[in-house]
Amino acid sequence: MHQVEILPSILSADFARLGEEVKTVEAAGISMLHVDVMDGHFVPNLTLGPPIVESLRKVTNLKLDVHLMITDPDFFAPVFAKAGAYSISVHQEACRHLDRTLRMIQDLGVKAGVVINPATPVATLTEVLHVVDYVLVMSVNPGFGGQKFIPNSLRKVAQLASLREECGLHYAIEIDGGVSLENLGDIVRAGVDWLVAGSSVFHSVNPGDTVREMQRLAKSATAVAV
Ligand code: DX5
Numbered sequence: 001m002h003q004v005e006i007l008p009s010i011l012s013a014d015f016a017r018l019g020e021e022v023k024t025v026e027a028a029g030i031s032m033l034h035v036d037v038m039d040g041h042f043v044p045n046l047t048l049g050p051p052i053v054e055s056l057r058k059v060t061n062l063k064l065d066v067h068l069m070i071t072d073p074d075f076f077a078p079v080f081a082k083a084g085a086y087s088i089s090v091h092q093e094a095c096r097h098l099d100r101t102l103r104m105i106q107d108l109g110v111k112a113g114v115v116i117n118p119a120t121p122v123a124t125l126t127e128v129l130h131v132v133d134y135v136l137v138m139s140v141n142p143g144f145g146g147q148k149f150i151p152n153s154l155r156k157v158a159q160l161a162s163l164r165e166e167c168g169l170h171y172a173i174e175i176d177g178g179v180s181l182e183n184l185g186d187i188v189r190a191g192v193d194w195l196v197a198g199s200s201v202f203h204s205v206n207p208g209d210t211v212r213e214m215q216r217l218a219k220s221a222t223a224v225a226v
């Protein structure tokens with residue numbers, strides 16, 4: 001049975017009350033928080049930079065999972081590592097020297113993840129699967145919260161799960177985009193370890209209770225799977 005983590009994405013939180021929002025989901029017993037970094041070039045949106053990660057680092061012990069949706073991850077990964085990231089993921093589509101970038105992140109003492117957009121096949125990762133600590137499958141086109149889950153992502157998750165098994169590898173599988181109370185069971189059964197959830201958590205009436213409900217659903221889905 002695999003340990004499933006729910007990672008609330010602060011992209012959908014109220015930034016004016018960020019510390020408070022984080023405390024609410026932290027109280028539900030999560031261990032990781034997802035932080036979306038967008039530069040207005042790789043994706044058509046702007047979000048936040050290293051100072052926010054530094055500030056979060058001071059108010060919580062949660063592991064900060066930093067998702068870089070930017071054109072220059074080589075320059076910014078060290079900056080986010082210094083700011084207090086636990087893990088940093090970079091897009092396959094943004095990295096000219098993907099192997100080098102991933103190893104550079106690990107040399108900083110941070111877990112390294114690779115991300116693929118919905119149109120990018122798992123086959124593009126064959127040569128780095130033995131390097132990465134985790135693979136993030138985008139289940140929406142990156143840039144915005146609140147989009148609809150793309151079902152084909154689950155086929156990619158299943159491929160990654162069987163490759164992991166066949167090759168004796170240990171990377172975690174993460175999914176990001178459109179995760180809800182309705183599709184969470186199917187996602188967990190497909191083999192996902194880390195589930196990012198933004199709007200379904202922070203736009204709900206009680207984000208803490210929503211996370212607790214997600215944890216309960218994840219647990220019963222893994223119980224069925226074994
Ligand atoms: C989208 C971001 C996601 C976003 C997900 O580009 O990478 O992390 O926060 O939001 P929801 O869960 O609302 O789809």
Ligand code: ZN
Nearest residue numbers: 036067176196
């Ligand atoms: Zn993300």
